[in-house]
Amino acid sequence: MLDIIMTVSLIILIFSLILFIVKKLIRSITIYQFERGVKYHHGKFKEILGPGKYTYFTSSTRLEIFDMRPAILQLNGQELLTSDNISVKISLAVKYQILDPQALISHYQDYQEHLYMNIQFKLREVISSIEMDELLANRKKINETVRNLLVEDNSLIGFSIQSVDVKDIMLSAELKKVYSEVIKAKKEALSLLEKARGETATLRSLANTAKMLENNPELAKLRLIQTIEASQGNTFIIDLK
Structure with missing residues (x-):
């Protein structure tokens, strides 16, 4: 057994x-x-x-x-310097699609790492060539410039770059405070400018009216009659001398 x-x-x-x-x-x-x-x-x-x-x-x-579906490669919190030596952190999303998988194996040990490093270099190249004000004002232009640099890079083989999108631009607390004050000052300046324009338009209108009345005295009488007709419950004393 x-x-x-x-x-x-x-x-x-x-x-x-x-x-x-x-x-x-x-x-x-x-x-x-x-x-x-x-x-x-x-x-x-x-x-x-x-x-x-x-x-x-x-x-x-x-x-x-x-x-083979489109994929997103994200770069988070890339600390870079602008041309005016201001430090900024940028998050970027790059949409790409594999076109030739055999080429990826032949040319790269790790194609995603290669793509990631290239995006870093291109982003640094673009940011280091512009000032902070341009960076904040022209995000779309930055997207297009980085994408064009990646598309023109002959070392990127086997996939296509479809889009580049700057997701976030992060400033230090001090810079945020400075830019908040600048924006506030600009808004106040615009408000004062609009007020001045309104006052100028009013004065110009009064001057034109005064000139018309001076050249046409009868207009003043017509205006007075219109005022009396439109008024209710008021007493008018008219000096006919």
């Missing part, structure tokens, strides 16, 4: 070992509609695989799966 138990246990152990080895040597993978697979056989590029289920020997074949 003991011999039978040991024999069964040995068979189960051998079967489990064989199953383990098979799982290690043979692997199945499913590639979805939005993905592509890059197949290498004995170290050589074989083909690009479309959607479907595939089984392969791991000892001789390598499969890398890439998501």
Whole structure:
């Protein structure tokens, strides 16, 4: 009886070992509609695989799966200096899409890291060439400039840059206070300017009216009659001399 138990246990152990080895040597993978697979056989590029289920020997074949949908790479809190030596933190989002997955494997050890570093360099290049006021006023221009630099970079192979968006510009507490005071002063100056313009327009209107009355005395009488007709409950004393 003991011999039978040991024999069964040995068979189960051998079967489990064989199953383990098979799982290690043979692997199945499913590639979805939005993905592509890059197949290498004995170290050589074989083909690009479309959607479907595939089984392969791991000892001789390598499969890398890439998501072909647009993706977002975010750079958070990049501390940079403007051309007028003001420190600022910028958060940036870059939308990109893989075009050639085989090129990514051939050219990069880590394509995302390569893209991340390139975006950092391009953003630093753009920010260091402008002053703080231009940075705050022309966010859209910064987006376009950084994107154009990335598109023109010949070292970026296998994917396209679709958009660049500056998400946030963070200033120090001191700078925030200074810019708040500047904005407040500008608003007050605009308010005073509008008030002065209104007063100037009123004075100009009164001057034109006075000139018209001087040249046409009868207009003053007509205006007086209109005032009397429009008035109710008031007493008017008119000197006819």
